[in-house]
Amino acid sequence: MPTATLSGACPECETGLTVPPVVRGETLSCPECLLTLRVEGVEDGRLALRMVEVQLRDWGQ
Numbered sequence: 651m652p653t654a655t656l657s658g659a660c661p662e663c664e665t666g667l668t669v670p671p672v673v674r675g676e677t678l679s680c681p682e683c684l685l686t687l688r689v690e691g692v693e694d695g696r697l698a699l700r701m702v703e704v705q706l707r708d709w710g711q
Contacts, residue, residue, distance in 0.1 A: 658697030660687065667697070677702060 657668045665682035672678070676689045691698040
């Protein structure tokens with residue numbers, strides 16, 4: 651029995667991604683540029699991905 655996978659591309663470096671089933675709102679990391687990506691939607695086996703802005707803590711320096 652084949653396992654369903656979804657595919658998409660990193661919006662930053664355009665690396666192709668193939669992942670097991672995920673749902674909208676989940677996050678994953680691009681294996682190439684290591685950005686955190688949020689699943690914005692899934693349609694016909696294709697992922698719509700958006701980069702998550704990471705807020706770095708200001709240590710007052």
